[in-house]
Amino acid sequence: MNGFIRTSLFVLLLFMPACGTLQITVEGTPAPDLAATGTVGALQAQNSVLATRIAALNSPTEAVTATPSPQPAASLMPPTAYLPVAMRITFLNGATVGMVNAPIQAGQYQNYVLKAFQGQPMFVYVGSLNNDVTVSMMTQDGANILSGVVSWQGRLPQTGDYYLTIHGGASTENFSLAVTIPSPIQFASGATSATVVGNTVAGYDVSYTVYAGKGQNMDVELSNLSDKASLSIYGFIDGQRYLRSEKGQTSYHFVLPSTQDYVIVVVPAAGRQVSYTMRVQIQ
DSSP, X not given: OTTOOOOSSOEEEEEOSSOSSEEEEETTSOOOXXXXXXXXXXXXXXXXXXXXXXXXXXXXXOOOOOOOOOOOOOOOOOOOSSOOOOEEEEEOTTOSEEEEEXXXXXXXXEEEEEEEOTTOEEEEEEEETTSOOEEEEEETTOOEEEEEESEEEEEOSSSXXXXXXXXXXXXXXXXXXXXXXXXXXXXXXXXXXXXXXXXXXXXXXXXXXXXXXXXXXXXXXXXXXXXXXXXXXXXXXXXXXXXXXXXXXXXXXXXXXXSEEEEEEEEEGGGOOOEEEEEEEEO
């Protein structure tokens, strides 16, 4: 897939228009103590290498290495005609990337659910040591979106809950599930530019999308940086990388080669939490 890199270690992005560290609660029960479960702690405790290279989940060419984080195991039934019991995944303020790290036994299923909106772009990736853990996804109406894959990207067909099922491989191993949903950049009526203020929550990348037409000029600029960060830009449809974060640039100008959504990613250096202002102009 153009929007992801397949890696032999575990990562997964989660999406919603709201951003922040990932919170997981069991649907239908009170939220557990997050510090005790290690869900938020796992995000914050990821080593700096993972935090810096999480951009790979937003780019077609980089690999990601991660250390598995402890998570409570879930032994859940596979989805059938009914909606499965599932762990609910939500995003807190500021995050466009969500990760779940957990062990899974051979042939076991684990179910997760999250809410998203019609038309949103979504990136899903599951990584494991043996590359044999896969993910399936269906809507709250039971319609299959994907089945038994390692990575996927696409636009969501409806507003509502989406159920992700993790399928264990040939042996017990750890997996990382990553889901990314970029935040859309909104332009005021008649305006040619928009400004957003954000923060790289827990040191992870923050992704945005903006739709523009072939031949238009796009300018992107980061300012008011509290620490070092850079930009990555690629096409949602063509998967083409127009700017790599490794170049360390905080501004970029180019003439758009095609009409599509363009994904703009703010990438913090070494997993740092960086506040920033970003201005996007399209003419």
